[in-house]
Each structure stands twice: as structure tokens, then as C-alpha cells.
Amino acid sequence: MIISQAAEKGASDIHLEPAADTFRVRFRMDGVLHDAANLPGTLQPVVVSRIKIIANMDIAEKRQPQDGRFVTKVGVRGADDVRISGSRVQSPNWEKPMRRAGDKEIDIRVSTMPTIFGEKVEMRLLNKGSMLTELDDLSPCADSIELMKSIIKRPYGLFLMTGPTGSGKSTSIYSLVNQLNAVQKNIVTVEDPVEYQLNRITQIQVNPKAGLDFAEALRHILRQDPDIIMVGEIRDRETVEIAIHAALTGHLVLSTLHTSDAAGTIGRLIDMGVEPFLISSAIIGIASQRLIRKICLDCKKPYKPDEAVLREFGLPETVILYRGEGCTTCKGEGYKGRTAIIEVLKMGEALRKLTVEKADSVAIRTRMKEMGLLTLRAEGLRAAISGITTIEEVLRATQDIEDKADY
Numbered sequence: 502m503i504i505s506q507a508a509e510k511g512a513s514d515i516h517l518e519p520a521a522d523t524f525r526v527r528f529r530m531d532g533v534l535h536d537a538a539n540l541p542g543t544l545q546p547v548v549v550s551r552i553k554i555i556a557n558m559d560i561a562e563k564r565q566p567q568d569g570r571f572v573t574k575v576g577v578r579g580a581d582d583v584r585i586s587g588s589r590v591q592s593p594n595w596e597k598p599m600r601r602a603g604d605k606e607i608d609i610r611v612s613t614m615p616t617i618f619g620e621k622v623e624m625r626l627l628n629k630g631s632m633l634t635e636l637d638d639l640s641p642c643a644d645s646i647e648l649m650k651s652i653i654k655r656p657y658g659l660f661l662m663t664g665p666t667g668s669g670k671s672t673s674i675y676s677l678v679n680q681l682n683a684v685q686k687n688i689v690t691v692e693d694p695v696e697y698q699l700n701r702i703t704q705i706q707v708n709p710k711a712g713l714d715f716a717e718a719l720r721h722i723l724r725q726d727p728d729i730i731m732v733g734e735i736r737d738r739e740t741v742e743i744a745i746h747a748a749l750t751g752h753l754v755l756s757t758l759h760t761s762d763a764a765g766t767i768g769r770l771i772d773m774g775v776e777p778f779l780i781s782s783a784i785i786g787i788a789s790q791r792l793i794r795k796i797c798l799d800c801k802k803p804y805k806p807d808e809a810v811l812r813e814f815g816l817p818e819t820v821i822l823y824r825g826e827g828c829t830t831c832k833g834e835g836y837k838g839r840t841a842i843i844e845v846l847k848m849g850e851a852l853r854k855l856t857v858e859k860a861d862s863v864a865i866r867t868r869m870k871e872m873g874l875l876t877l878r879a880e881g882l883r884a885a886i887s888g889i890t891t892i893e894e895v896l897r898a899t900q901d902i903e904d905k906a907d908y
Contacts, residue, residue: 503537515623517545517621517622518621519542545620558611564615570608610627639841642880655753657752660754664757674756674757682699682702687725690705690731748784777859787845790842791841795839796836802823822885822891836894
């Protein structure tokens with residue numbers, strides 16, 4: 502019932518958190534955690550054991566963190582069919598079967614962590630039906646999307662999609678691969694896990710226990726006559742060096758990397774031990790993205806920003822911004838749904854020179870602006886002026902990479 506309600510609400514994560522005498526359930530919706538229920542503490546051990554069984558985890562081990570996963574089909578019930586309320590799980594119409602027309606397959610990753618009150622469980626919900634998105638539908642940043650399209654038309658080179666955990670990198674990288682998918686191309690991916698099955702594409706699931714990690718899989722992929730290679734994530738120096746080798750020997754390589762912004766990615770690769778001249782030769786482009794909440798269309802209202810905001814962002818006095826006042830559709834939040842803001846760094850001679858010189862991210866970002874490339878903050882501001890999101894949401898999503906003075 503917890504999973505069904507989370508899917509019904511469009512949650513991306515479920516947190517099951519034990520306390521002294523309660524078992525708290527929270528859902529992450531549109532990037533923000535919300536309380537869903539406070540269940541009796543006596544339910545904690547049996548619920549956790551059940552989750553560990555279906556996720557193929559060791560139920561006897563409660564002192565060590567564990568990871569697992571399972572796939573389930575969730576039917577969409579009516580509002581009165583399943584409800585978690587207060588300290589009780591209510592199911593007045595439990596005898597009624599789920600409506601099969603609303604079934605959707607969800608891949609759930611499970612992580613457990615021992616705490617002083619018992620095991621905490623985090624479940625990430627991946628709706629396989631929503632993973633494959635058209636590239637043009639990813640973001641309102643049309644210029645960035647077109648720039649990415651032009652970069653991946655190159656026959657070889659390394660293109661990186663970056664951002665923190667939960668920034669939508671997986672969805673974006675799948676969209677890029679789908680954009681390139683054609684009968685004439687041999688596309689091979691190595692992933693952990695394989696989140697969405699794509700037609701005409703060879704997909705490999707890494708298996709560390711069997712000795713098949715990203716680096717080992719990449720070595721053998723190069724013998725499979727690939728045109729395009731997608732690496733789910735670059736985690737170590739060995740993997741990135743093989744990916745760069747593949748890019749320099751005539752393959753188009755796409756991958757993801759955990760960095761805060763596009764400019765900082767080059768420094769991150771150098772810190773991993775990669776020679777700057779290899780980075781400058783192999784990389785053709787870097788994209789970085791964040792997910793921002795969209796204003797609820799049912800309660801969206803225009804307003805005149807105060808003078809402090811106008812001065813801070815250099816906006817004209819005539820500009821009109823928007824915000825959600827809160828309604829039943831958005832549960833009083835003022836936001837409904839999310840979209841991505843994306844900045845794209847296209848490698849050119851000037852940026853290659855800065856890379857070889859080991860320039861810091863500030864110098865690279867400055868050069869990006871001189872080239873007319875829009876940063877995440879600038880793309881977010883455009884979205885706010887267009888009425889897609891709010892200024893406050895842009896500041897929240899980009900505060901880790903740019904301060905007010907930098908803009």
C-alpha cells in the first residue's frame with residue numbers, strides 16, 4: 502500500500518524511518534520530502550523484513566548496510582481504496598482488485614542502514630515508462646538542447662552529462678542515446694543497473710561479484726565493433742582512461758559524472774589522475790543540469806518583483822514574474838512537476854588551452870560566458886521570466902555553484 506500510494510503521488514523516493522515508538526513514512530515529491538504517515542513502531546521489523554525478502558537481501562543481517570532491488574507492477578487505485586493516514590493504514594475496499602488498466606512497471610532500488618532504533622529503508626522508484634523522454638521535452642532550455650544535438654553529431658569524442666545525485670542525469674543520457682539510435686549504428690551500453698531497455702541497442706549489466714565492472718566491460722566492448730558507447734557512470738580513473746581511449750580511437754562515448762557544474766568537470770577529471778592533454782583531446786562537450794519545480798498552472802499568478810530582486814539580477818523594471826499561490830491540485834505547495842535546466846560547454850580551442858594549463862573552474866566559467874554559453878543560473882533565470890518556475894526555486898537549485906556576485 503505504501504508503494505502504491507507513492508506511485509499514485511508521483512514520488513521518486515520512499516523513506517521508512519524508525520523512531521522510539523513510531524515508524525515514519527516520508528515521500529520525496531518534486532525533489533522535496535513530505536510526511537506520509539506515522540505508523541506504529543511494532544510494524545517496523547516486519548515491514549523491513551518483507552522488503553528485504555522481495556529485494557533478495559539477507560534478512561538475518563541487521564548490523565550492516567545492504568543494497569537490493571526489485572521490479573513490481575503497481576495498479577492505480579481510487580482515492581478511497583488505499584490510504585495511509587495518521588498512525589493507521591486504512592483500506593476500506595481492500596477486497597476490490599486493482600484496476601489493471603492503470604498498471605505500470607516500477608523498478609525499485611532498496612538501501613537499508615542500521616540506526617539506534619532499527620533499520621532505516623530508502624527505496625528509489627524508477628518508473629520505466631517515464632525514463633525514455635524525447636530530447637526536446639527534457640528542458641525549456643531550447644538553445645542548450647540544440648547545442649547538445651550538434652555536439653553528439655560528431656563521429657567520435659567523449660560527451661559527459663554531469664550533476665549531483667537526483668539531478669536527472671540518467672533520463673537525459675537515455676534521451677541522448679535514443680536520439681542517436683539508428684539501424685546503421687551499433688550502440689553498446691554498460692550500466693549499473695540497466696534502467697530502461699532500448700530497442701536495437703546492446704545493453705550490459707555490470708556484475709562486480711563476477712569481476713565485470715565498468716572498466717572490464719569497456720575493454721571487451723571495444724572488440725564488438727561499436728559505433729557509440731554509453732557508460733552509465735564514470736567512477737574511477739581506470740574507467741575514464743578507457744573511455745578516453747575509446748573516444749580517441751574513433752568512437753562516440755557518452756557517460757555521466759558526479760560534479761556540480763560543467764566548468765568543474767575538467768578539474769574533477771584532473772583530480773582523478775587523467776592527463777590534461779588527454780582530456781582536451783577527447784572531450785567534445787560537457788552538460789550539467791538541475792531539476793527545478795514548475796509553477797502549478799491552476800494557481801499561477803503574476804506579481805511585480807521588488808527593487809532588490811531587480812537590482813540583484815539586473816532585470817528591467819517592467820519585468821513580471823510568477824508564483825503559485827497554492828491550491829488543491831498542488832497540495833498547497835504552489836509547484837507541480839519538474840523540468841530540467843541545462844548548461845552546455847562545447848570544447849573549442851580556447852577551452853582546450855585552458856584545460857592543458859590546468860585552469861580552475863572560475864576561469865573556465867568566465868570563458869564560457871565570453872563565448873556566449875549560458876550558465877545554469879542564467880538558464881534558470883530565463884525559465885523564471887518565462888513563467889515556468891520561480892526566482893526562489895532557481896536560487897535553491899543553483900546556490901551550490903554560483904553566488905549572487907557571480908551572476
